[in-house]
Amino acid sequence: MQIKSNNFIPAAQIGINDAEQAAAVRKGTTGAYNNRLAAVFADGKAHGEAMRRQAAAAKRRTLKHLPDLLEQAEARMQANGTVVLWAESAEEANQHVLDIAQRHAVKRVAKAKSMLSEEIGLNAVLQSADIEVVETDLGEYILQINGEKPSHIVAPIVHKSKESVRDLFIDKHAMPYTDDAGEMTQFARQILREKFLSAEMGITGGNFIIAETGSVCLVTNEGNARLVTTIPPVHVAVVGIEKLVGTVEEYATLTQMLTRSATGQTMTVYTHMLNGPRRPGEKDGPEHSYVILIDNGRSKIYASNYAEALACIxxxxxLNGCPVYRSTGGHAYGWVYPGPIGAVITPLLQGLENAKQLPHASSLCGMCKEVCPVDIDLPRMLLDLRHDLVEVGVTDRTWDWGIAGWKTVNKSPRLFELSGKAAARGGRFAPSQLPGPLGGWTMYRSLPSFAPKSFRQMWRERNSDE
Ligand code: SF4
Incomplete structure (x- = not known):
């Protein structure tokens, strides 16, 4: 997926002005936010906070021992009969999947939702080799037939209204008119069922891999991942190396926090623990099972001050709690991962120069840290990224000049006083809309009026009166 994150400001403007999208995002995120609150604190505040601390500690332990856990997971998965492949880059990962597909003469792939597959651009690679890829998560399927990208990492079509989905199905599949979301789902299900049955390969991501058992764990609500991982003779899981957990016990804590925080459920409808291919005597499951462990920039993050970002589940x-995401929607962020976590990992994975506006796409209100089930300090990392932007010199020129001017004035008492006087005298003639690049500041706010006298002036006058 081509990165467009340096276009954040105009893209955000489009998102804010799109009334239908804004209403859909507001409704979706508000609902998810409230559901999370109810689910995480269902057994009281203290219990919810204790679970959160436990989940955060489990992920920190995993990160501390990540290299060893990866080796342990590889050995366990191999013992389960899974072929484990490693990929340093997106290209290498895609080549692995392509090789597997060609080895098994695959013509159609049924795919469950995977943000990592979006990150590496897997669909385009398979399609260019004449392999049909069918997204089987309902939201992803809707995006696929409309040629769109997900705007949320859990709810990919949070930006779409029910009416727009209805119109799309009528347009693309001649669906009989209905306003009933259940009927629309049934309609899509019939189309997808036929695709499941004829796919030679299923592709999923992985919410977790448990090192001590070698299990690939998935949480879903639609049941499509169960079909993707049991009907086709070949299953491939593309999983980021940060998705490891050490033990089943840690997994139990993390998966509960994941579902409560994502959808407000104590458990999703389907919870999968995949342990390799079908064994003799088993009725279903793939004949061949592959796991591709993908780095694609994660080792670099692991070695940096931002390693904590790899704890993300x-x-x-x-996203649901962030006032910026809730206003702009996810597409404004210009790459795969939107919201506060996207504002942190996009510059880290794609380069600061390709996402220089994202560290500023936050009011630093702290909500993202407050709601994070693994207590990632996103505001700290956003501030550090802003610092890095200045260090490596990829800030906006206008901004640089503005800061340089501000610094010069504030370092000199004389200039500070003079500028205060000038602002007090000239401020009343200033237009309500500032011109040029300064205009962005007054687009949504009024220019504050300056006090007629500065503090220094008043201080001097008071002292001279005594
Ligand atoms: S950073 Fe925390 S809140 Fe955001 S997606 Fe990751 S785990 Fe969830």
């Missing part, structure tokens, strides 16, 4: 709670 992709629950989406920080």
């Amino acid at each position: 992709r629950c989406g709670a920080c």
